[in-house]
Amino acid sequence: MDTREIIDAMKEIGAVKNIDKARVKTIIEDAIKKAAAKHFGEGAEYRVDVNEATGVIDIKRVLIVVEEVEEPDFEISLTEAHEFDESVELGDDFIEELNINNFGRKAITTMKQYITSNVLKEERISLFNDFSTKIDNxxxxxxxxxxxxYVYVNLHRIEARMPLDEGIPGERYRLGGLIKAVVLEVRETKSDPEIVLSRKSDKFLQKLLEFEVPEIEEGTVIIKGIARISGKKSKIAVMSVDDKIDPVGACVGVKGSRIHTIIRELNNEHIDIIQWSNDPIIYTQRVISPGVVIRAFKNEDTKVMKLIVKDDTLPKAVGKDGVNVDLASKLTGWKIQVIGENEFRESSKESEKINVIYRLEGLTENQKEKLIEAGFKTAEEIIAKGEDELVKLEGIGKKVAKKVVEAAEEFLKPTEKNENE
Known part of the structure; x- marks a missing residue:
């Protein structure tokens, strides 16, 4: 094994195995030291320097100059040393130049074995470190x-595997076919690291969006949340940091080009893109779509949101097997209860069970919520307090206070039917 062969092997190992060049150099030098010790003796100190640029491998053995040699592996007599250098004295280090071509077959075998085992070890470390940075990517x-x-996937440098329950339900796999997934986990083992993949996780959907929607990758559009039941339906909340960019439109793309690419990758999984809002009622109304909300009741203490929806949209609001409402609850962080308008009216016939504030016309849901949070339960209470007290409430200005009082007065007016009676 000549020096050029060793240099070429060192270059190839660094390139193919993706191991740091300095580390490869150290392995080669240590291997040559092992081979030298095998051939010339274990006791001496060996110094090796591999110069990749010049192709020169400098190998030295350090011997101690003594009067009479007792340990030939690491000693040299003064008489013999003077044959090479008359300036050396007893106790000095004598440097002997070695040639790798003089190494015996056993020494070369030792060197090759050392290189092979340490390159494998470094490759495993490299693979583990590399894929550890790719988790969720x-x-x-x-x-x-x-x-x-499992589905076993060739990732060029290593074989990964995806548990079948981490795949998308209903999809089929073809040998040799291309597959995308996210790295779910990297486990260190005695051999190659174990790479676990997933197509079921929310992260897979997130990364597909980041790949397909430039505005997300650039940070103009932000994903605020993802709720997913793999193979059935997903809901994604997005917002834009630029008022000029519609976050939902950016994700959908022209004629649905972007979202349809993702849907095909997810085996035709249904996807809802929702514009995020920091107002829980507005946000929940959007998330429960295609259900149409006409009233909303929230309990901050229990984090329960009761939504009253139009009867003809109730089945869609709940979704097949409750999928839509379950995803809405997961995405918003509220426990959402959905009931139809007629059912709500039937259950609310007894006046003491109804907060009439919700029945005041001309007010927004937010304005009604402000009044309820302030403790108002009847129109009479609003009129009794008057505009001067209402303006003290946070978010209620003079114009809104006047509108609230007018709505309360209008609510208390006798109906035409009552007048006739």
Missing amino acids: LVNGNIKKIDKK
Whole structure:
């Protein structure tokens, strides 16, 4: 094994195995030291320097100059040392130049074994460190094998596996086919690291969005939340930091081009894109779509949101097997209860069970919530307090206070039916 062969091997190892060049150099130098010790003796100190640029491998053995040699592995007599350098004295280090071509077969075998085992070790470390930084990120590979538990994916440098329950329900896999997934977990083992993939996780959907929507990658559009039941439906809340950019439109793309690409990747999973709001009632009304909300009741203490929806939209608001309302609850962080308008009216016939504030016309849901939070339960209470007291409430100005009193007065007016009676 000549020096040029060693230099070429060192370059190839660094390139193919993706191991740091300095670390490869150290492995080669240590291997040569091992080989030298195997051939010339274990006791001496060996110094090795591999110069990749010049192709020179400098190998030295350090011997101690003594009067009479007792340990030939690491000693040299003064008489013999003077044959090379008359200036050396007893106790000095004598540097002997070695040539790798003089190493025996066993020494070369020792060197090759050391290089192989340490390169494998470094490659495993490199793979583990590399894929540890890719957790929750997209990877592409070809399907190599499928069994009852896993889909095995060739990621070029290593084989990963995806548990079947981390796949999208209902999708089929083809040997040799290209597959996208996120790295779910990287486990260190005695051999190659174990790379676990997922297509079911919310992160997979998030990374697909980041890939397909430039505004998300640039940070102009922000994903505020994802709720997903893999293979069935997903809801994604987005917002824009630029008023000129519609976050929902950016995600959908021209004629749905962006979102349809993602839907196809998810095996035709239904996706709702919702504009996020920091107002829980407005946000919940958007998230429960396609249900149409006509009233909302929230309990901050229990984090329960009761939504009254139009009867013809009730089935869609709940969704098949409750999927829509479950996803809405997960996305908003509120426990959402959905009931139809007629059911609500039937259950609210007894006046003591109804807060009439919700029945005041001309007021927004937010304005009604402000009044209820302030403790108002009847129109009479509003009129008794008057505009001067109402303006003291946060978010209620003079104009709104006047509108509230007028709405209360209008509510208390006798109906035409009552007048006739």
